[in-house]
Amino acid sequence: MAMKGLLRVGEVALRVMDMDAARDHYGRCIGLIEVMEDDLGQVYYKAWDEHDHHSLILRQADSPGIDYFAFKVSDEAALVDLEDKVRNFGLSIERIEAGVYPKSGRRIQFVLPSGHTMQLYAEKEQLGNTLGYRNPGVIPEEGVIRGMRPVRLDHCLLGGTDLDKNIELFHKVFEMGISEKLIHHETNAVMAVFFSCSTKPHDVAFVLQPEPNMLHHVSFLLESVSDVYHAADWMGRNRIPIDVGPTRHGVTRGATVYFFDPSGNRNEVFTGGYVYYPDVPTLVWDTSELGQATFAHDNTPRESFLTVLT
Ligand code: M3P
Ligand code: FE
Numbered sequence: 001m002a003m004k005g006l007l008r009v010g011e012v013a014l015r016v017m018d019m020d021a022a023r024d025h026y027g028r029c030i031g032l033i034e035v036m037e038d039d040l041g042q043v044y045y046k047a048w049d050e051h052d053h054h055s056l057i058l059r060q061a062d063s064p065g066i067d068y069f070a071f072k073v074s075d076e077a078a079l080v081d082l083e084d085k086v087r088n089f090g091l092s093i094e095r096i097e098a099g100v101y102p103k104s105g106r107r108i109q110f111v112l113p114s115g116h117t118m119q120l121y122a123e124k125e126q127l128g129n130t131l132g133y134r135n136p137g138v139i140p141e142e143g144v145i146r147g148m149r150p151v152r153l154d155h156c157l158l159g160g161t162d163l164d165k166n167i168e169l170f171h172k173v174f175e176m177g178i179s180e181k182l183i184h185h186e187t188n189a190v191m192a193v194f195f196s197c198s199t200k201p202h203d204v205a206f207v208l209q210p211e212p213n214m215l216h217h218v219s220f221l222l223e224s225v226s227d228v229y230h231a232a233d234w235m236g237r238n239r240i241p242i243d244v245g246p247t248r249h250g251v252t253r254g255a256t257v258y259f260f261d262p263s264g265n266r267n268e269v270f271t272g273g274y275v276y277y278p279d280v281p282t283l284v285w286d287t288s289e290l291g292q293a294t295f296a297h298d299n300t301p302r303e304s305f306l307t308v309l310t
Contacts, residue, residue: 003074005082006174006197009204010052010072010124012156012218014265015061019043021262022058029238030220030267031147032056035127038102047150047220048140052124053103055153056218064263064310066215069156069204070107070119071197079122083108085173098123112169114160115212148231148269150220157205159214159309163190166206170195176203177278180251182293185286194251201252201273214309217258219268225255231269232257243304248272250296251285258305265310 016022023043026032032045035054044054052072059067073079086108087093096107096119105123112118130140139145160166167190170176179201182192194202207216222228232246235257243266245257254270261267285292291299 003198005078006071006073006120006176006203008072008198009055009069009153009156010121011055011057011070011119012153013057013059013067013069014215014218014261015063015065015067016058016261016263016265017061017064018262019058019060022060025240025261026056026058027147029147029234029240030269031145031150032220033144036102044102046127047152048144049129049151050153051126051128053127064215064261064265066116066156066158066213066218066310068109068117068119069158070121071204072124073120073122076105076122079106079108079120082120082174086110086169089169089173091169112160113162113165114158114206115214116158116160117213148220148234149222149227150269151223152221154200154219154221154270155202155204156218157192157207157216159207159209159216160212161209162212163193163206163208167193170204177276177280178282179276179280180283180285182207182251182285182287182290185288191287192251196276196278199275199277201254201276209309215265216309217266217268219270222269222271224271228255228257228269228271235259243308244295244302247295247297250289250293251283253296263310264308266308 036044043058045056046054091110094109098106103125107119107121109119176195176197179196180194192207194205197203241260243258248255252273254273256270258268290301294301
């Protein structure tokens with residue numbers, strides 16, 4: 001599969017209520033690399049094996065949650081094409097000039113049927129992963145991989161209204177595959193939907209909520225199951241509140257720990273899962289197996305997991 005169009009979630013912008021506490025959490029505890037603070041006091045991070053300048057932005061605010069998420073697209077031609085398609089789908093588009101967002105080329109922004117602000121961009125300055133591009137070797141210097149040892153920002157799960165309209169946009173317009181779905185076992189209503197534009201089991205997912213524009217979690221990839229266990233040990237040492245785990249999802253088959261940042265935003269570290277190809281039929285779970293769909297070791301759904309969003 002040649003990757004054209006949407007590539008990955010390249011940027012998530014979160015609100016936090018105490019920047020010092022958030023810096024300790026995302027920097028020292030998770031182990032993301034702080035690359036910049038802007039004039040507004042927003043703090044920018046990357047994970048070690050990402051090549052682009054940053055993937056996470058924190059903004060101090062009165063309430064937690066997500067400001068926007070942004071997908072990187074393959075090139076300017078894809079951006080032009082997608083702008084047309086999103087407009088034809090019926091969403092109004094705001095154009096943002098290059099440089100308005102630091103280190104970034106021009107962007108387009110629109111509000112999804114689920115209430116989330118989404119952006120697309122084709123260009124971002126690259127910092128690299130410290131290994132270089134010729135005879136790069138395999139691991140960076142001591143100290144680059146630290147904390148929970150995150151490799152990269154992987155996906156986010158967003159909560160909102162009108163999932164059916166989101167499905168139309170992500171599947172038909174963005175041409176993302178639907179890797180998995182969770183439906184109500186009596187009504188067949190879609191409760192959660194997982195979209196892939198790569199070989200990952202999901203690049204972004206949505207869960208039905210009574211309120212629009214909610215964050216369920218933002219997730220970072222780890223290298224191994226032993227790193228998942230190490231991350232949970234590190235959470236214990238640092239008194240980070242764990243929501244669930246370590247365990248394994250039924251949906252996507254990732255080995256996971258969910259935990260909270262000091263403002264109550266849910267984070268995830270995970271590894272594994274299958275390789276997704278777009279010719280594989282959508283895997284469908286129904287709520288009669290909600291326990292196994294969510295947590296496949298004890299097959300028990302968690303109240304907090306279903307109801308706590310920011
Ligand atoms: C993940 C993941 C649900 C499963 C979520 C799965 C909402 O977060 O990373 O695989 O059932
Ligand atoms: Fe996840």
